[in-house]
Amino acid sequence: MRFLLLCTVFLLLCAGCMDQSEEQVTIRVVSAGSMLVPLEGIEEAYEDQHPGVDIQVEGHGSIQAVRQITDLNRRFDLVLVADQALIPDMMYRERENEEGQYTDSFVPFATNQIVIAYTDKSRYADEINADNWYQILARPDVHIGFSNPMLDACGYRALMVTALAGEYYGDDGLFDRMIGDHINPRATVERYGDDISIVLPELLLPKGDKVSIRSGSIYLLALLDAGGIDYAFEYRSVARDHGLHWIDLPPEIDLSDPDFQDNYKRVQVNLGYQRFESIDNIRVGEQIVYAATIPNNAENPEHAEQFMDFMLKAIQNREYGGPEPL
Amino acid sequence: MQIHTFFICAVLIAALSICGCMSAPFESTDDRIWNLTLIGDTEEVLTLQELRSLPSVEGYGYGISTVGIKVGPNTYRGVLISDLIERVGGMGQNDLVYISADDGYLWVFGADQIKGEGFMTLNEDLKEIPSPGLSVICAYERDGEIIDEEWGGPLRVIIISNQENTIVEASSWVKWVDSIEVKRR
Known part of the structure; x- marks a missing residue:
């Protein structure tokens, strides 16, 4: 009887450990307003395919979106802007008290008119x-x-x-x-x-x-x-x-x-x-080009990259509306 | 034994009740060090505590971002910006008011706006509605508590009304306000 109890406790503990390993991952995205409509569909599709992932999208004007990271010191995993120039202009800067820039690269992915x-x-x-x-x-x-x-x-x-x-x-x-x-x-x-x-x-x-x-x-x-x-x-x-x-x-x-x-x-x-x-x-004035970047201080850069790839593919295939792929 | 347990429980409940009664009713105090600089014909620097001792107003603040994210409604208390401007010489109809923040953010208001006029107001369905009376304040309390840093405290510009469901576009709700300057034109 005691052995049975011990086994039950052991199994329950194992179950607890397994739950922990499948903990929900949150990917925080800050995005330009004109990307919000396509992002709704992209987010839903990605979460359906990745039950352990929660995509949280916050919309702003493009400058305000970048500023959440550079001026307000908030942490996001992915930044999407409607003007690619904002990324080098605002994020190719050294972070205060930290090594490196806010980001080192970006991916242009769409245009608009x-x-x-x-x-x-x-x-x-x-x-x-x-x-x-x-x-x-x-x-x-x-x-x-x-x-x-x-x-x-x-x-x-x-x-x-x-x-x-x-x-x-x-x-x-x-x-x-x-x-x-x-x-x-x-x-x-x-x-x-x-x-x-x-x-x-x-x-x-x-x-x-x-x-x-x-x-x-x-x-x-x-x-x-x-x-x-x-x-x-x-x-x-x-x-x-x-x-x-x-x-x-x-x-x-x-x-x-x-x-x-x-x-x-x-x-x-x-x-x-x-x-x-x-x-x-x-x-x-310049050609409208949307761009994405993963900040250097992202909490989940690998997951962010996977989501970004998924999003880029969806934009490329025009699956959820939004700006035209480049 | 049962009587003993009952007695201990009764004492604990009584102690907890007394603690609850003894807790002072919430009183909003703010010991943070923060200065607000007023610049006009003259210049004055107010500490947070000095600002909080000035005559204040209270109303509902219900903001919305440029992409439609609603924040509120909350109750805010603070000092009318127009009252603060009066302390340094007031403003003329063509003058502008520059309100800036610790993080380098700046927003410019016209004289009518400082009086609460000329803002877009919306109902809950985001339909534009005629503006009720609005007031632009330098807020230091939100829902009876100090405004924390994450929310833009200790001082934040808020546009308030006496109607809980009136929504106002919130780009001008400058967080971490540290300077109010009248620019003569």
Whole structure:
């Protein structure tokens, strides 16, 4: 009887040990907002295949995402940004009191393009097309929206596209009519030879109701849906994933095509002030490239790498929407 | 034996009850060393304790991030930023207020915003709603307790209202506030 009891206790202890060895692994991901929709599906599929793994995703604007690690000293296993330049700019820096940089490499994996998103309810929805979009958006009775350039890369990219459109269509006053004149104080465009500089005031407040500025894409989409605006500058993947109509813009200006990189680089946005100590207030136009990196202080780098490979494959196969693979 | 056990248990229960009664009701105190610099026409440095002794207001703070993550609602107590600005000369309608933090974060407010105007407000379904009365405060208490460092304490900008379910976009909720500066324009 005593022997039986001892065996039972032994078996129970073994079971305890085995449970411990199969402990849940948590992979913490900090991601740009425009990756959140595809990440939902990717996370679910990965967790189904790896029952011992819990993927936890936290969304931010891309700069704020990097800053969680570099400025706020939080630990994440994987970083996903909508602007690859942010990784070398912000993470190829020595960590305080530690050896090495925040990261040493990154993987570019997808691209996107700026489009004009709209709904059936949008004014002139039955008239707008790829040739006249800029004329429609500049009409005084058309309400347009973009996200706050201070908070969202899509916001400063919208301004870049508008300035490049003025040049592309030979309409020097386009930026002012569409956006600049409807901000108080005005947002101005300055030209230095071939280069274009958009200078924003410190406080970006709309004047009148021509322009609406929201802090992020989801609020812009809600406003579009409610009829508060007619057209919004959005990423193509976001417009598609939310079932909106959209107008594709010429590749010369939509920030998607590496062949036009030199043209994109001609435009820069001077944000009204330096919001973060770790990055300056000038954003230079370039092809939109998403990138992933595993920080050097990740808690589960091996698991993070496995998840990253899975995610890259899913993006490559366009399984869950999201930005286009490179 | 049973009587003895019963007696011990009764004594223990009584002791625990007395301990519970003797615990002082929660009182929020904060001994952390932290200075808030106010810069305007004049300059003043307030310690955390000095700030907490100023007239304060309380309301609901319910924030949402740029990607839609809700935080709250919580009850916050703090000092109106407008009151703090008054201590160093006030601000004009065209002036700006730079609020910065220990970690290098900076957010700029206009005069209307300091009065609680011009912020996007949402309901629980994330539909935009007309803004109720809002106040911008330098908060030092959350739900009756000091604001811990992880939450952005000891001092954090919070936009409060008297309506529990009013959501405000929270990019301007600067954590670890250490400086409030009026920029004349």
